[in-house]
Amino acid sequence: MAREPRPKKIKDPNKEPNRLVQIWQVLRMTQRYDPSVTWMLIAGFLGPLAGGLILGFLLAPGQPVFFVLYIIVGVFAGLLVAIIILGRRAERAAYSQIEGQPGAVGAVLKTGLRRSWTGSEMPVNISPKTKDAVYRAIGRGGIVLFGEGPRSRTQRMLEDERRKIARIVPNVPISFIYVGPDEDSTPLYKITGQLGKLKPALRKQEIYTVGNRLASLTKGGAMPIPKGIDPLKARAQRSR
Numbered sequence: 001m002a003r004e005p006r007p008k009k010i011k012d013p014n015k016e017p018n019r020l021v022q023i024w025q026v027l028r029m030t031q032r033y034d035p036s037v038t039w040m041l042i043a044g045f046l047g048p049l050a051g052g053l054i055l056g057f058l059l060a061p062g063q064p065v066f067f068v069l070y071i072i073v074g075v076f077a078g079l080l081v082a083i084i085i086l087g088r089r090a091e092r093a094a095y096s097q098i099e100g101q102p103g104a105v106g107a108v109l110k111t112g113l114r115r116s117w118t119g120s121e122m123p124v125n126i127s128p129k130t131k132d133a134v135y136r137a138i139g140r141g142g143i144v145l146f147g148e149g150p151r152s153r154t155q156r157m158l159e160d161e162r163r164k165i166a167r168i169v170p171n172v173p174i175s176f177i178y179v180g181p182d183e184d185s186t187p188l189y190k191i192t193g194q195l196g197k198l199k200p201a202l203r204k205q206e207i208y209t210v211g212n213r214l215a216s217l218t219k220g221g222a223m224p225i226p227k228g229i230d231p232l233k234a235r236a237q238r239s240r
Contacts, residue, residue: 023083026090033093037086044085048077095188105135105148105179108191116140117195118211123148125157134161138211141198142173151178151185168213173201 030037052074060066091112098104109119117139125134132149134157145161147154158176165174177194178185186194202210 023086027086030086030090030093033096034089037089037093040085040089041082044081045078048081049074052077092189099188100181102131102133102148104188105133105146105191108188109135109137109146112192113137113139114192114196116207118207124217125161127153127157132157134158136161136214137195138202138207138214139195139198140200140202140207141195142175142201143169143210143214144175144177144195144198146191147176147178147180149180151180151182154178154180164217165214168217169210172210 027037027041049071052070052072055074056067056070060070095104095108098107103121106121106123110121113119117137119135119137123133124136126132127149130149130153132147132153134154135146135148137144137146143165145158145165147158155176155178162174162176165172175198177191179188179191
C-alpha cells in the first residue's frame with residue numbers, strides 16, 4: 001500500500017520569529033530611516049575584532065591556541081557592540097516616526113523608561129484647544145514634568161502643574177523637560193538620557209510614597225496634608 005502523504009505543518013501566525021529573523025527585521029526597518037546604520041555596525045564589529053588581533057600578536061606570539069582565543073573574544077565583543085549600536089539606532093528611528101505627534105511623549109514614558117523611573121502614557125493635563133499636554137514621571141531624580149508642544153504654550157501649563165504638586169509633596173524637586181518644535185527642545189530619543197542626568201533625590205520607598213500622594217491629583221481630589229508633616233517621611237503602619 002502506498003504511504004499516505006504527511007500533512008504539511010501549518011505555520012502559526014501568532015508565533016514570534018526567531019532571534020535572527022527579529023534582528024534582520026529591526027535592521028531593515030532602521031536602514032529605511034537611518035541609512036548610515038550599516039557602516040556604524042561594520043565599524044562597531046571590526047573595532048573589537050581588530051583589538052583582538054592586535055592583542056593576539058602582542059601577547060600570544062607563537063601560541064596559536066591563545067591567538068585563536070583572542071580572535072574569538074574579539075568576534076563576540078564585536079557582535080555585542082554591533083547589537084548595542086543597532087538597538088540604540090533602532091530606538092531612535094522608531095521615535096523619529098512619531099516625533100511631533102500628540103501622545104508621543106506618553107509612548108516614550110510607557111516603553112522607554114528605566115527601572116528607576118515610572119511614568120504614564122496618559123497626560124496629567126491637556127489643552128482641549130491646542131492639544132498641548134503635560135506628562136509626569138517619578139524616579140530617583142524627583143518629579144519630572146514634560147511639556148508636549150511649543151514652549152510658549154506649555155510653560156504656563158507646567159508651572160500650574162508644579163504648583164499643584166508642590167502642595168502635595170513640597171520637599172520633592174520638580175524638573176521641566178520641553179518636548180516640542182522649539183530648537184532647544186529635547187528630542188524623544190534623548191528623554192531617557194535627560195532623566196539619567198538628574199541628581200538622585202529619592203530612594204525607592206520614597207518614590208513609592210510620592211507616587212501614592214500624586215495619585216490623588218490624577219483622581220481629581222487632592223489629599224490634605226497636615227502642616228509640618230513631610231510626606232516623604234510617611235511610612236505605612238505595620239499590621240500587628
